[in-house]
Every structure is written in C-alpha cells, then in structure tokens.
Amino acid sequence: MDKMKGHVLEADSMWLEYEGCKILQNIYLQMQTGHVTGLLGRNGTGKSSLMQMIFGTLRGQNQSVRFNGDYVSHPYQHPGLISYLPQHAFIPSNLRVSEVCRLYKVDFTDLCRHFQDLEQYNLTRVKDLSTGNRRLLGTLLVLLMPVAFTLLDEPFAALSPLSIEQMRRVITEQKARKGILISDHAYEDVLGLADATYLIVPVGRSILLKDVYSELEEFGYL
Amino acid sequence: MKTKLHLSAIFYRSFGFYLWAIPMAAWRALGCPTARNLYVLIPALVLFKFFLQGITIYIFRRRYAHLFFFYANANLSQRQLFAAAFVADFVLFSLSMGIIQLASEWIR
Numbered sequence: 462m463d464k465m466k467g468h469v470l471e472a473d474s475m476w477l478e479y480e481g482c483k484i485l486q487n488i489y490l491q492m493q494t495g496h497v498t499g500l501l502g503r504n505g506t507g508k509s510s511l512m513q514m515i516f517g518t519l520r521g522q523n524q525s526v527r528f529n530g531d532y533v534s535h536p537y538q539h540p541g542l543i544s545y546l547p548q549h550a551f552i553p554s555n556l557r558v559s560e561v562c563r564l565y566k567v568d569f570t571d572l573c574r575h576f577q578d579l580e581q582y583n584l585t586r587v588k589d590l591s592t593g594n595r596r597l598l599g600t601l602l603v604l605l606m607p608v609a610f611t612l613l614d615e616p617f618a619a620l621s622p623l624s625i626e627q628m629r630r631v632i633t634e635q636k637a638r639k640g641i642l643i644s645d646h647a648y649e650d651v652l653g654l655a656d657a658t659y660l661i662v663p664v665g666r667s668i669l670l671k672d673v674y675s676e677l678e679e680f681g682y683l
Numbered sequence: 684m685k686t687k688l689h690l691s692a693i694f695y696r697s698f699g700f701y702l703w704a705i706p707m708a709a710w711r712a713l714g715c716p717t718a719r720n721l722y723v724l725i726p727a728l729v730l731f732k733f734f735l736q737g738i739t740i741y742i743f744r745r746r747y748a749h750l751f752f753f754y755a756n757a758n759l760s761q762r763q764l765f766a767a768a769f770v771a772d773f774v775l776f777s778l779s780m781g782i783i784q785l786a787s788e789w790i791r
Contacts, residue, residue: 518755537755544756551752564686
C-alpha cells in the first residue's frame with residue numbers, strides 16, 4: 462500500500478439487526494488517511510458493532526466497505542489495509558511482548574520511544590503485565606502497525622491521565638501516515654483529536670456533526 | 684507467509700495438546716490395541732477427533748472470541764485458523780498412530 466498517497470475508506474449502507482431488533486440502519490461513514498475521525502454515541506447504539514463490520518469480522522444484514530471506491534468484502538484479510546483495537550483484551554496471554562511486536566511488524570524500540578516505561582517488559586509475558594499496561598500495549602501495537610487505516614474502540618479506557626495525554630500525541634503523530642477512527646466515552650479527548658465526528662443516534666443512524674457541541678446536545682448525547 | 688504459519692502455530696498450541704492427548708488417552712483406555720486391532724479402531728478415533736474438534740470450535744467461539752481479533756489484525760480469519768489447526772492435528776494424530784504401529788511390529 463502506497464503510504465504517501467491519500468486513501469479513502471467508506472462504510473456505506475451498514476445495516477445490522479439482532480433477532481429482529483434494529484441496531485444500525487443505513488449508516489454512512491468516511492475515513493481518510495491523514496485524518497482522525499471521531500465516532501460518538503450513547504451506550505448500546507452500535508459503535509463497536511459498526512467498527513467490527515468495517516473491519517470485516519462482523520457481518521450484518523447489509524454492508525458495503527469501499528477502499529478508494531473499490532468494494533472490499535473482508536477488509537481485515539487485506540494485508541496493510543486495516544487494524545482494529547477491540548474493547549477487551551485480545552492478545553494471547555502466554556506470548557512475550559517482543560514476540561507480539563514481531564508478529565505485528567512493530568518495532569519494540571518505536572513502542573518504547575512513545576512509552577519509555579515499557580522498555581523493561583521486552584521479554585515479559587503478556588499475562589504478567591498489569592491491566593493498564595496490557596491495554597497500553599494493545600493500543601500501541603494496533604496504532605503502530607503498518608496499515609492504512611486503524612479503528613480504535615475505547616483507546617483511553619484503563620489508561621491513567623498521563624498515559625492518555627501521551628496516547629493523544631501518538632495518535633496525532635500516526636495520523637500523518639494513516640486514517641484513524643476513534644470511539645471513546647471520553648468525548649472531549651475524541652473531539653480534541655478528530656478532524657470530523659460522526660454521532661450515532663437511535664435507532665442506528667449516523668450524523669456527521671457540523672456544529673459539534675450544539676448538535677451533541679440537540680441529539681441527547683450531552 | 685512465515686508470520687501466518689507462526690500465528691497458526693500459536694493458535695493450535697492453545698488447544699492442540701488436549702486435541703492430541705484425549706484420543707490417545709481413549710486408545711490407552713481401550714487397552715492399547717495395535718496391528719489389526721488398531722486398524723479397526725482408527726475410524727472410531729477419527730470420528731471421536733471430529734467430535735472433539737466441533738467442541739473446540741464451540742468453546743473457542745463462546746469463551747475466547749475476543750482472541751480472534753489478535754489473529755484478524757494479522758489478516759487471518761477464523762476459518763483459516765481452524766483449518767490449519769485441524770490439518771496439523773490430523774498430521775500429528777496420523778504420525779502418532781504410524782509410530783505406534785511401527786513400534787508394535789518392531790517389538791514383535
């Protein structure tokens with residue numbers, strides 16, 4: 462994938478129902494390399510499901526993900542296209558930090574450049590890391606992977622205020638190389654980073670916010 | 684390709700021992716049959732392995748579904764992971780049976 466060229470990833474007509482209950486209806490969302498896109502919505506509005514549909518691991522009733530206008534059926538199966546940080550711990554606990562970095566093609570020294578405290582954990586197994594460090598490792602790995610687009614589901618959860626501040630800097634740095642979609646309940650952090658923000662409102666419709674704070678109040682998010 | 688093989692091996696390692704050991708324990712519980720008696724038993728052991736593989740898929744999807752994202756980030760689907768793991772499992776099982784058969788003939 463040519464990293465110098467601008468790329469666009471579009472999610473269109475995303476429709477998801479569980480046992481007849483509508484979660485997402487006709488969602489449209491656009492991401493671009495060089496941009497951070499925010500995704501906000503109240504609990505249970507389907508943000509995580511939408512991310513998993515874009516990633517390609519969750520199939521809805523209808524979905525269309527396009528990369529530079531070309532339909533991609535399972536984006537995660539395309540090398541160098543997309544990475545996803547799920548809400549829950551996802552790294553097998555018996556692996557060593559250095560091994561996970563190698564598998565994800567992430568330079569451990571690059572990881573430590575952002576968070577020096579991680580330096581001591583090179584040979585540590587993931588299960589021996591604290592919950593916060595495990596989350597930090599997962600988020601950094603997904604962010605630093607050599608892909609065109611990254612989806613971050615609650616990247617600031619379980620992080621201390623200082624780590625959140627540093628993570629914001631990493632996201633800003635990485636934005637120069639890729640397109641990033643962030644969803645987090647720390648909405649001020651998301652809004653501070655995002656070049657464009659979508660709000661998912663009941664029942665499962667997306668709105669591209671223009672006058673952000675007044676629209677967030679208008680649609681009952683704030 | 685090398686990374687994908689490595690990841691498939693990590694995935695198989697997380698349950699492979701049980702998938703290999705349980706049929707071997709069943710073979711032992713049946714009195715360690717060899718030669719002709721083993722040939723008769725192999726189809727039943729293979730069916731038992733299919734059953735165990737089904738249970739493995741069920742348990743993994745129910746309890747460890749979050750781990751699939753680790754492999755998906757490396758472009759591997761569930762289908763690819765299970766297919767690679769079960770092929771490796773059958774190879775190991777066949778090797779084990781082959782070694783048992785050869786050893787029994789050598790002892791005789």
